[in-house]
Amino acid sequence: MKLFLHICCAIDEYVTLKAIENKKLEIKTYFYNPNIFPYEEYIKRYRDVDFLNKEFNLKKIESTYDKNLFIENAKEFYRQEENSSRCEKCIRLRLENTAEKALENNYYSFSTTLMASPKKIYEKISSIGNEVSKKYKIKFFSENYKKIFPQSLARNQMSGKIYIQNYCGCLYGLINQNLRSIEKDKKDLKNLYERFFPFKDLWKFRGKSLIYSDYLPPHLTNLKQLLGIVKPGKLIIDEYNSRKLELYSKWLKCPGYNCRVEIRR
Ligand code: SF4
Incomplete structure (x- = not known):
């Protein structure tokens, strides 16, 4: 079957392609996203x-x-939250344009990687896709891609290889995301001062690489709690200490946060 595939970003494209890799589809991709702000972000994606x-x-x-x-x-x-009417309009705009382009190029079946997006609701996108399908008389291929190939697995496999954005795309989404992250920063900083005061200086490693040293809590449970609050970009640890803490995998599950781990030999 020939499939005209609307692409929203690389990571969702990866999830989708892995989810459908066993179906013998002849795919043509179409990156149509006038919602993305700013232009530099559009080019990056x-x-x-x-x-x-x-x-x-x-x-x-x-x-x-x-x-x-x-x-x-x-x-x-513009004031609405994600997955509101604004998103419905935005998704419909992109899917209608995709359906038109598909027909122009003699494709009679289309789909979208938006269904793989972690923050989007599969049922909502599928229902918009089906409405567009009726309007344009073109088949909408709909599957819950992220259920077949999980986002977490995709991020593990592609981290460092492709750009993985942290907001949906538009200016409004970016503002909301920044406001949420300011709130999160405030909450975590308060927690750090209240629960781990002697480690307050570690705040400067938020989002950055933190090298394990004897200064950090010697027990894994406490270390996980601290990392869950500080949220460094990654924890760099030497082999000796990783063995001592029985820390062998690339990710450490902390409360509310998965911390990347790099073991240095
Ligand atoms: S958050 Fe913005 S970019 Fe994302 S679907 Fe909604 S309107 Fe579109």
Whole structure:
């Protein structure tokens, strides 16, 4: 079957392609995302989608970055949270354009990697896809890709190889995401002062590499609690201490946070 695949970003593309790799599909990709803000972010995502297209040997159809169309479409909903009417409009805009492009290129079946997105609700996207399918008389191929190939596995396999963004795409999503992260910072900092005062200086390692030393808690349970609050980008630990703490895997599950671990030999 020929499938015209709308791509929103590289990591969701990866999840989708892995989820459908056993179905003999002839895929053409289409990166149409006028919602992405700012333009530099659009280029960053586009570049890595292109990289994956080459890795999977997929052909693509070029699109335009029509940012005014998105702003026009979403302006009255700018205050809303993610997965609200603003998102419905944004997804419909992208899927309608994809359906039109698919038909123009003689494809009679389309789908979207948005269904693989961790923050999107599969049922909502599938239902918009089905409405677009009826309107344009084209088949909508719908599967819960992230259930078949989990995002966590994709992130493990592709971390450091492709750009993995931390917000959905638009300016409104970015503002909400920043506000949420300020709130999270405030909460974690308060926790650090209240529960781990002697370690308060570790705050400067938030999002950065933290090298394990004797200064850190010697017991894994306490260390996990501390890392769950500080949230460093990764924990670098030598082989001797990793054995002492029985820390052998690349990820350490901490309360509310998965910390990347690099064991240095
Ligand atoms: S949060 Fe995502 S889906 Fe919602 S409007 Fe913004 S870019 Fe579109």
